[in-house]
Amino acid sequence: MTTSGQQIPFQDLRLSNAELMETLAKASESVIRSGRYINGDAVRELETSLAAGCGARYCVAVSTGLDALRLILLAYMHLGKLHEGDEVIVPDNTFVATFLAVTSCNLTAVAADVNEEDYCLDFSRLPITPRTKAIIPVHLYGNPCWDKDIFSQLREKGILIIEDNAQAIGATANEEGFNGNSATGNLGDAAAISFYPAKNIGALGDAGAVLTSDEALARTVRMLANYGSREKYVHELKGYNCRMDELQAALLNVKLPMVSNIAAERGRRARLYDSLIRNPEVVKPGIYDDRKQVWHQYVIRHPRRDELRQYLRQQGIATEIHYPVPCHLQPCYRDDKQVKIYGKPVNAVRYAAEILSLPIADITDEEIGIVSQAINEF
Numbered sequence: 001m002t003t004s005g006q007q008i009p010f011q012d013l014r015l016s017n018a019e020l021m022e023t024l025a026k027a028s029e030s031v032i033r034s035g036r037y038i039n040g041d042a043v044r045e046l047e048t049s050l051a052a053g054c055g056a057r058y059c060v061a062v063s064t065g066l067d068a069l070r071l072i073l074l075a076y077m078h079l080g081k082l083h084e085g086d087e088v089i090v091p092d093n094t095f096v097a098t099f100l101a102v103t104s105c106n107l108t109a110v111a112a113d114v115n116e117e118d119y120c121l122d123f124s125r126l127p128i129t130p131r132t133k134a135i136i137p138v139h140l141y142g143n144p145c146w147d148k149d150i151f152s153q154l155r156e157k158g159i160l161i162i163e164d165n166a167q168a169i170g171a172t173a174n175e176e177g178f179n180g181n182s183a184t185g186n187l188g189d190a191a192a193i194s195f196y197p198a199k200n201i202g203a204l205g206d207a208g209a210v211l212t213s214d215e216a217l218a219r220t221v222r223m224l225a226n227y228g229s230r231e232k233y234v235h236e237l238k239g240y241n242c243r244m245d246e247l248q249a250a251l252l253n254v255k256l257p258m259v260s261n262i263a264a265e266r267g268r269r270a271r272l273y274d275s276l277i278r279n280p281e282v283v284k285p286g287i288y289d290d291r292k293q294v295w296h297q298y299v300i301r302h303p304r305r306d307e308l309r310q311y312l313r314q315q316g317i318a319t320e321i322h323y324p325v326p327c328h329l330q331p332c333y334r335d336d337k338q339v340k341i342y343g344k345p346v347n348a349v350r351y352a353a354e355i356l357s358l359p360i361a362d363i364t365d366e367e368i369g370i371v372s373q374a375i376n377e378f
């Protein structure tokens, strides 16, 4: 327990959902009464708002963030733009879903190292080979992973740019992408969003979305997510069932308008941590004026991370590690030919032992003060 006797959880999902109890209940009730539980008005409304929110031409609401990534890759395979065995560059420090999407499509995931500033892809050392056909920049922790010059060069080589925007809904990059604006989710060729309950905008269950301005890709993703069909009982493709529930869409329609307020509030908390944490051994995350970070996580680094984490735990302060094991070292990828490295991702391996995520989702200023003080006293 903290000196004042409190327990500080990492994230208590009940808090933000309880605040919206009445509107969420009303939205659910209207779906229950509608009698339409798949592909109804709530899904259409959510798709329209999501596309408009970042300026993408098309949005397809789907079952999960992982499925969003898989459907994009599968659709590119159907369209002849990707083929089995092609190399797809992915950052080694990401949630394993980024890798699983690639390997589940029989593509090869090439684990790339991350940089020291924001833990996103290190653009100076991208493992590009003649077999590279796509890259998945992950906007990790809500930090836009973008460099227009680098991505222009990749594009000239015909490399597809698929954003993993699971953690960065509402973020904007420091320069515009190829579709004329800087919103993540609309920077490259296609993007995946996740509405896993703990994300900045969370469903009350699983949900995800695909964004793109490519008409053929959007049409193929929509078909693949719906048994390969556009017209009932006509199956043009060997598809899947990866649709978003009408109920989740209705709940998300309540939450989506709050996306900027949530980002602004998290940003304020990040700046408060930044001003209060003074332990010289701690490396704090960068705060940038030229882009909009949405602070999905507030991640510090410490050379004795495990001891610090234990010290905080003893004081009732919960923390997390995003992520403790670089993806290429996960047991499922041991001796696996579908994951390649060209040179060891040294930063990813080193930071996995040093990074620590502090609570930022549902924390009060007073609690931020307590967490910061405990870190300073360590």
Ligand SMILES: *Cc1c(COP(=O)(O)O)cnc(C)c1O
Residues within 6 Å of the ligand: 064, 065, 066, 067, 094, 095, 097, 098, 138, 164, 166, 167, 193, 194, 195, 196, 206, 207, 208
């Ligand atoms: C959450 C997440 C995913 C997967 O999303 P789900 O909706 O949980 O399937 C993919 N990539 C990253 C970076 C994530 O954080």
